[in-house]
């Protein structure tokens with residue numbers, strides 16, 4: 001019998017100010033990329049601050065299954081890459097397990113498409129519902145051979161083939177798709193060019209440079225254009241991963257909303273392609289300042305000081321849509337919670353992508369706000385709230401989605417009565433330490449397992 005993991009329900013109650021400082025775990029996006037690129041570099045990379053997230057450990061599990069040794073050295077990870085084609089075929093009929101991680105399956109597929117063997121990669125129920133056509137299309141254009149369930153869902157069977165360079169214009173602003181194509185481009189004969197409809201997070205571009213890949217980036221009509229030359233071996237790196245801004249966002253929100261709070265988040269990624277959330281909050285009257293800013297491996301890093309603030313969207317309300325959405329896509333669930341506390345209207349549109357995340361995040365957010373007896377208007381591509389609203393404690397169905405669990409834990413700190421986060425442990429997909437850190441700031445009284 002397989003072991004059935006029991007996930008806790010966590011009860012959260014209303015809270016006064018939070019004060020102090022926190023370190024959030026290593027950035028998930030950066031950790032995936034560094035593990036994958038180090039696994040195909042020539043030699044040993046040392047990675048400090050690697051994410052504790054279950055998703056990133058799914059990536060480590062896959063590269064280990066492909067014969068790449070990954071070991072711990074104190075707090076660091078050592079990844080012993082064996083070059084671009086250094087993977088071994090998975091043993092026997094082993095299926096690579098991406099778990100809940102869209103980043104793992106989509107990005108590593110770019111590397112697997114060019115190996116000299118066939119691999120099968122799969123994931124959990126949620127991952128099996130997520131669209132894979134968006135990576136199958138560019139990989140097939142490169143001569144890759146991928147079979148998918150119903151042509152577009154995991155499991156994927158990837159037959160390694162020699163790849164040819166292509167010029168590809170992506171219909172979606174997705175960093176996972178861009179990364180998949182650029183990773184495959186490392187193997188192609190010639191220069192692969194990828195055009196995005198609007199900018200998505202740029203960690204891959206920055207990191208490919210660190211590994212010595214030949215990459216060029218430019219823009220045409222507001223669209224980013226990335227070109228990578230195939231065939232060059234990658235060098236190993238010594239890499240320090242900063243804290244994850246998307247994990248910090250929950251604490252930024254809590255400190256903004258709980259009057260009298262003052263919190264410092266230390267050494268967090270401040271990559272401008274990820275931090276529009278700060279500008280949105282400050283534009284509404286939030287009080288978030290950057291301190292000790294530096295650039296490490298081309299990535300902006302620093303501390304954030306957050307003081308509580310009264311949020312107001314002004315007489316015309318606030319509407320977020322267009323290019324900004326990709327920059328704050330993972331922050332939308334917590335923005336919905338924040339939105340209920342903004343004086344005036346707060347609306348997010350053009351965010352249809354949320355429907356194909358770990359859960360349908362428009363539906364899960366709308367249900368959870370309504371469960372707390374808040375009012376929210378649902379659109380196909382977003383939602384609108386009018387605040388400030390009084391939220392009441394409720395049982396929150398997370399649909400196994402880590403960002404829903406954490407966003408509504410923050411809502412529970414504001415709500416009257418107590419809030420039960422069902423299946424709360426799904427938070428460990430990105431942030432296993434979340435409830436402990438929250439308890440350390442709020443006092444155990446606010447959180448009960």
Ligand code: S3P
Pocket residue numbers: 028029030103173174175176177179201329330353
């Ligand atoms: C990610 C890109 C985003 C984001 C995800 C991580 C990445 O997904 O939502 O959490 O690391 O590239 P999409 O590429 O699907 O937009």
